[in-house]
Amino acid sequence: MDKVRVGVIGLGWFGEMHVDAYRGVYGAEIAAVSTRRPDRLAEIAGKYNIDKTYTDYHDLLNDPDVDAISICTHARDHLQPMLDAIQSGKHVLLEKPMSVSIEECDQILEAAKDAKQNLMVGHICRFENDYVVAREQILSGRIGDIVSIYSRRNVGAARTFTHLQVLSSISGDAVHDIDIMNWFVGKKAKSVYGMSSFTRQDIAYSDIGWVNIKYDGGALAVAESCWNLPDGSPFPIDAKMEVIGTKGVIYLFDPSNPLVIDDGNGREIQETVYWPTVHGQVGGALHAELQYFTDCIIEGKKPAITTLQEARDVIAICNAAEESARTGEVVIL
């Protein structure tokens, strides 16, 4: 195969981002899109010049002119499209988090057991340069054995309101850092302690979350995820990480040193990491992730940078943190 014809299911904010980003992916083209609302479907089809549109995603899965699927429905709507997409035999990229329920993750793993096609969860940070370079330094032994990791991933209240009707800041964003921590430490999480709280009445899930993890071998980790930064906060994503080893430390993403623009409206920090527009196309980690997904299909190789089992392991930790936050007890995994 030299051209991967992609269908995108779920055209909210991030589904559109996938449609836009595939335009810059060598070897991929958008063949069809699906979302439930006809007006949104027509809007995206018109904007990106896409001929085939489906309000029922089953019709997209049955389309013989589609080779691969991006599933960009929200986390609580991942299971059935994912199971059906696996059944269709098409290659699938499922947006993170794999699910918010460990039972659903296990259903996906079971359905994927004998699948011949490529299946991947979009753990975007594994395609971000700094995390990738940091991991190579860790694997080279440069900082010794990891003993402690701290991460922060905080975003604005206004941007998170609709997401917080579906999932907590832990499942929505700490999930990124916990996946990277698992990747860096390379050992099983043994126990988890979580704390969460609400700063607003009108949200279904907590917007403040802290997750403490103890790994096999003793490394400790803490992930902070606060989705309540005030309007006017200059940060699109205020993220950083520190990895402390027995021989050295790695500091990732010092927020005091990004691309800053000051104008009459105040200070803005430009997002140049995950999905910046670069020469008219979506660049950054999202581009790298979709390019990798596409390359694996064209080259007939299985995605190895991130696996379904690893995506499931992260959800086990997030869920343990939520349970711990409810009970006040440490959860042993």
Ligand SMILES: NC(=O)c1ccc[n+]([C@@H]2O[C@H](COP(=O)([O-])OP(=O)(O)OC[C@H]3O[C@@H](n4cnc5c(N)ncnc54)[C@H](O)[C@@H]3O)[C@@H](O)[C@H]2O)c1
């Ligand atoms: N990798 C990242 O950094 C990143 C960033 C943002 C969002 N995401 C993930 O992307 C996914 C989507 O997020 P979003 O913010 O775009 O959500 P959203 O709620 O804005 O969009 C989801 C869309 O899916 C549609 N949909 C739901 N069920 C459907 C079905 N059965 N058939 C067709 N369409 C259906 C909805 O109508 C909606 O338009 C989530 O899993 C989210 O966690 C990942």
